[in-house]
Amino acid sequence: MFRWAGRMFRREWRQQVLVLCLLTAAVAASVVFATLATNAVPGPTAEFGGANASVRVDGTDPALAAATIAAVQDRFNSVDVIAHRAILVPGTLQHLDVRDSDPNGTYTATVLDLRHGRSPQRAGEVALTDGAANVLDVGIGSDITVDDITWTVVGTVENPKDLSDEFALVAPGTLPSPDSYRLLVDDHDRVPAPPGGSGDTSTPQFGLEVMGSEDTAVAALVLTASTLAMTLVGLIAASGFAVVAQRRQRQLGLLSAIGATTRHVRMAVVSNGVILGVIAAVLGTAAGVGGWLLAAPAVEIAANHRVDRFHLPWVLIAVLALLAIVVATLAAWWPARAASRIPVMTALSGRPPRSRAVRRSLVATAVLIAGGVTGVALSHPTSAHVQPLLLVAGIVGIVIGTVFAAPAAIRVLGALAHRLPFAPRLACRDLARSQARSAAALAAITLALGIAVSVIVIASTNEYSVDEGNLSTHQLLIRVGDPHTDLQPDLTAAEVDQLDARAATVVAALGGDGSSVALDVAFNPSNLDPSMREPISLGARIDDHSIRWIAYPYVQTPELLALYDVDPASIGPSTEVLTQRTDPMVLLDIQKRDGPDAAKARTQAAALPTYSSAPNAIITTATMEQHGWITARAGWIVESPGALTVEQIRAARGAAAVAGLAIEVRSTQDGISQLRWDSTLVGVLLALAIVTMTVGLIRGESRQDLTTLTATGASPRTRRALAASTAIALSVLGILLGTVGAYIALVAAFHSELDSLVPVPFPQLLTLALGLPLLSAIGGWLMARREPATFSRRVLD
């Protein structure tokens, strides 16, 4: 029977090529997922290098630091010392880590790579990471002066375990006045303690930080991804094998007629599953490994660390390949069982048996989704203590539950079809009639889209919208400095004018198309001690005992009110703060912070910006006078008529550095945005492939219907409309079920922080909702272009 199945496959492989392609793609995706998950997570080695433990030492007391380092060196056979000093990048509020580390150290060698030039070898030489070089706007051969120290850039370096680790590397032992040290050690390589202990109580004590294991998280990721991919494989395969069994119905009937048992018939279809599974496993594994080798450079950028492209999880890949065969075999089992139960004469007639409705699917859907939601919610997926098995079980429950909803959705579609025009009516009825196959295909589409929607929504929870973030793309904030240390409430008018003049040079660097308004913050004059002072703050009351800091509100000035079109006459006499926020707020004076007398601030709504760094709250003049608060120049907000360009920002940063000021512009989140669009594209393409396959199979199977339609006078347009309607129906149902399923899983996962799921990523979801049906319709329309070629065959029968 296996031999017969093999020969049949060899003869009819073209009819199964689409199923094979999708299976292969699913296996390849699983292999890439597994490899990606294994390689993409840098783990703690980014900090620990080749060590498995570290000791942090404060550098503010050099003598104590030296003693602690010596004590650590006494306890461990090998210690790599990394000295750090944080320096403020001129013209910004960013700090850069200047690092003193041995590129050839026992443990540090794995976290330091020279990219270009050479390593610093003497005092006054430095090597920079690409990011640090960009921030400082220098290259190899340039000199940089920071904190009165001048360094010559001699090379570019990187931490291969963490490409986002930006630092400046100086020659070993040449970093003046380190802020802190990190000592890398091997916890298992200690110097044997003398009998009875050292007895020296003057030895400084230190805490050992042992490297944690990320294996559980990686395993959970791989397991979840593989589970989803394999479920997808199973659904695609089940859909494909149902069609294969249908196509071979007459031959299987013939087998039965000459004495084959139901087991023989079942074996014939299952054998086809095994053959297809083996081929898909081999091709998919090869494609996955090949794809990984090609994608590895891009993965390095996305994962922020160098990856060894030949570091493949071979055992996991072998398990995945084996799983693909098992899943394909299991997927063939159900169609095989159904085929073996068709009465011989019905099978010989070639007419498809009347499909039976899956009546228990809705009950199973409810039970599985409820169980899945509970599992996901209890696994704490958004916390650091995620329980991987519970999470995977929950996700599988929701996925299978959603998949079980597919037959019911198709039945509903069929029931509602009577109101539709001819082509969509027939398409929906055909889908409902061939429920077993169309439900499997719909389930696969649902899963593909559900995964895409989940990725899109999760990405959007980490991204702020256009009206969120620190500033708009049109805004630039010039800061005097750190609000705690650099603002001076006691400046004279002339000194303030000088500050304004320095800020004007920054505004001028933009090219003259920005208007600026000075921003002042408020201080309590009784608290001007430089070590203690802090501007009057605005906080949001969370409960009776806690307040969340919101912002340093700026002080009302005519220019600031004019900038945002606030009429001074509209400000009520008792209003303390103008803001667009509506939640209970308090004005915080440092001496009263968190105290019970931090009364609710009297706020008045005003159309101020919503951005966190823009003037989103203004203390009224009346309040300033009432409390006797004084002002300090804190910065200037620049509103540009257009979005600021990279060149303008670079020029402004340079001017700010010269003027001793700092600038702030909108933080970009290009990566997350790109991820959302990439997920949309992948989801659409995968779903489109499944829709195309299903439409092709359904329309191929209903050739006789096509003959009837043609004989009845259906034009090519009607045939195309029929295929397009089938594609649209599957797409729309897939989007509905996929989105609902994804949101069920996400609500379960984010149940403790539901507001993070808002705003809904409408652009991507709408692209899915409109793009997929449109592309599917076009695909279906094009697929149905040919006349049926059955007439001549009938003649020759």
Next chain:
Amino acid sequence: MTAMLQLNKVSKTYGSGPAAVHALFEVDLTVERGELVAIMGPSGSGKSSLLTIAGSLEEATEGEVLVDGAALSTMSIAKRAQLRRRSIGFVFQDFNLLSGLTAAENVAMPLELDGTSSRAARIAALAALAQLGTEDCADRFPDELSGGQRQRVAIARAVVGDRGLLLADEPTGALDSVNSEGVMRLLRESCRLGAAGVVVTHEAHLASWADRVVFLRDGHLVDQTGDAPGPESLLTSGTGQPA
């Protein structure tokens, strides 16, 4: 008066070279309105090819086919589809009803495809079903109907909209003798009302319902009868009046 169907020197060849099969060879056939012609012949004689060519489903390799005076060879695909919707009705051996549509929807299909509103098409379909005595099956799906009922629905679909040419390919092949006679009676009745009919059949007693029987062998039209008296003649007296 123009013949409803006219085949002039029609030949049909499938394939080419040594594998070429000559299904029809210079066949001439004319079917007038109100006439029912039966085509008989062994398997592979070209009966079905003749029918599909006459019905514009396939093109003749050579020769000319005229339906109601219009040459099929000059028509576009869309025009031929329109012809099938408005003038030609097909009845197949295996009924060929769309299982996703109810009986009434199957019958209404040619009208709906031709742009008639669903409501108007349904009214016409119900009338056609009523004419064939199957109006109670209107809202049932094909797999809920018996073989005889299915073929009646198929005939209703073929005649709905007053189409002039009825082509039936072994319409009784899947039916018992009682239903077969019933189907032939319906086809005969449709022709009496003005349609031209062509029926492919193997069975001589069913062919006897036709006005004329054409014999095909190896693609050649080898013989044809004159106007046959038909079995109904047995029920009439010599004067043509019912006995």
